[in-house]
Amino acid sequence: MRAGGDVPAGRAGKDAAKEGRGARRPQRRRRGGWRIPAGLIALSLVPSIAGAHRLGELATSAPVTEENARFFAMPLPVVAHIIGAIVYSVLGAFQFAPAFRRRHPGWHRIAGRVLVGAGVIVxxxxxxxAVFYDLPPIDGPVLELTRLVVGTGMLAALVLAVVTIRRRDIAAHRAWMIRAYALAMGAGTQVFTHLPYELIAGTPGVGTRAFLMGAGWGINIIVAEWIIRGRPGPRARRPA
Known part of the structure; x- marks a missing residue:
């Protein structure tokens, strides 16, 4: 034995290295916690830019075309929809940063109220x-019906989110808010369902467009349910 119970230098070095790695892990996790919000903001980028362009058209009295005539005839709904969607998508992304929510619980509650209001507007x-604007020829009745289902589903999810948080059912509140956000982010995912098709086959027809739009919402709902139920854990190893 060594005098005074000294630890061998090699072992002490290994222990110090382990402690150093352990101290660095929480910091890496904190940095990684912003990947999901950043990804969600990036997902909303294209629809937000398109919406801002639409607002610019309305603000500058751009030429009226067959495609935008309905917006000039009644601009308030589309303006409210675009502004509400931008606020909802960006602010909602920060709710997917758990460490940030825990450090700022007051912000989380205030942002949640703003999110519900913006989501209802959207x-x-x-x-x-969907009901009162003239139906564009490229959309068709199937897509219009899908939009009605999605809008109703999002509104119902927001109402249930409010009801459950008032009952202090945090898990159910979280689930309904995630579902509402997933439906609202459909426009971002639809960029990725449309782009490959248009690069390969050109502009989609009425039926194909309805399918691609529906696929965007469907993918988001599947991902939302996966998040709500939690990622499956690693499979247990079979004994050798």
Whole structure:
């Protein structure tokens, strides 16, 4: 034995290295916690730019075409929809940063109230446009019906989110807010369902467009349910 119970230098070095790695792990996890919010903001980027372009057209009295005539005839619903969607998508992304929520619980509650309000505006204005705006030739009745289902589903999810948080059912509140956000982010995913098709086959027809749009919402709902139920754990290893 060594005098005074000294630890061998090699072992002490290994222990120090382990402690150093352990101290660095939480920091890496904290940095990694922003990947999901950043990805969600990136997902909303293209629809947000398109919406900002639409607002610019309305603000500058751009030429009226067959494609945008309905927006000039009644601009308030589309303006409310675009602004509400930008606020909802960006602010909602930060709710997917758990460490940030825990450090700022007051911000989480205030942001949640803003999110519900913005989400209701998005859903109601979307339903209004689906019902009262003239149906573009490229959309068709199937896509219009899908939009009505999605808008109603998003509105219902927001209402249930409010009801469950008032009952202090945090898990159910979280689940309904995630579902509402997934439906609202459909426009971002639809960029990726449309782009490969258009690069290969050109502009989709009415039926194909309805399918590609529906696929965007469907993918988001599948991912949302996967998040709500939690990622499956690693499979147990079989004994040798």
């Amino acid at each position: 859903a109601v204005s979307g339903l209004w446009m």
